[in-house]
Amino acid sequence: MGVAISKSETTGIEFEGDPGSHSEPGMPSATADLKSLSDDLLLELIASNREDAFQTLVERHVDRGYAVAYRILQNGSDAEDVVQDAFLQVWTRREMWQSGRAKFSTWLFRVVSNRCIDLLRKPRAETVDELPELEDGNCDQSRDLERREATEMLERAMMKLPDQQRIALVFSYNENMNNSEIAEIMDTTVSAVESLLKRGRQKLRVILKKQSADILNAFTNR
Numbered sequence: 001m002g003v004a005i006s007k008s009e010t011t012g013i014e015f016e017g018d019p020g021s022h023s024e025p026g027m028p029s030a031t032a033d034l035k036s037l038s039d040d041l042l043l044e045l046i047a048s049n050r051e052d053a054f055q056t057l058v059e060r061h062v063d064r065g066y067a068v069a070y071r072i073l074q075n076g077s078d079a080e081d082v083v084q085d086a087f088l089q090v091w092t093r094r095e096m097w098q099s100g101r102a103k104f105s106t107w108l109f110r111v112v113s114n115r116c117i118d119l120l121r122k123p124r125a126e127t128v129d130e131l132p133e134l135e136d137g138n139c140d141q142s143r144d145l146e147r148r149e150a151t152e153m154l155e156r157a158m159m160k161l162p163d164q165q166r167i168a169l170v171f172s173y174n175e176n177m178n179n180s181e182i183a184e185i186m187d188t189t190v191s192a193v194e195s196l197l198k199r200g201r202q203k204l205r206v207i208l209k210k211q212s213a214d215i216l217n218a219f220t221n222r
Contacts, residue, residue: 035056039057039105040104046090047097049094065112071170082116086115113185116163157204161200161204164186165197168197
């Protein structure tokens with residue numbers, strides 16, 4: 001294929017090709033030129049086997065793709081796999097992309113969320129991530145621990161939501177998307193998204209209220 005995958009510091013995902021190796025007359029060759037192009041123009045270059053255009057597209061979207069996958073799955077390794085699979089589809093099916101049918105980001109989020117659902121529905125052994133050790137402490141470390149515990153509580157609550165509700169909330173809360181954008185990504189109606197968000201928020205409040213009560217009881221019943 002000519003495109004290799006390696007790790008990057010930000011998301012753990014990086015696609016490396018051979019920039020400029022497939023340049024054609026009249027097409028941009030410099031990375032700076034490529035960064036100024038729209039997604040659709042980059043996809044046209046990718047269809048012509050331009051690996052540097054593929055690299056530019058990956059760099060533009062990989063962080064948000066990974067963030068969405070991680071918030072849905074709560075597993076870094078699985079999130080990396082999902083995003084890698086999505087971008088590999090871009091390259092292996094590069095000649096099939098039809099410009100104008102959908103925004104690339106919409107397509108990417110749809111592929112990522114669908115792949116996440118597939119993974120979540122597979123039976124798997126649960127793993128427990130170890131908390132990082134705290135250095136000898138001060139108030140800042142205590143506040144950091146409290147924030148981390150609150151974040152982990154919210155993440156655990158989100159994982160208890162039905163898949164579709166969780167995905168809608170991730171796009172709404174974390175990606176600041178409107179209901180119309182979410183509907184396009186999830187291939188459904190705006191009213192269906194509104195219903196998912198409403199039911200998801202209601203269930204989330206119930207779960208968080210119960211978790212808070214359980215934590216309080218654990219401390220007061222000792």
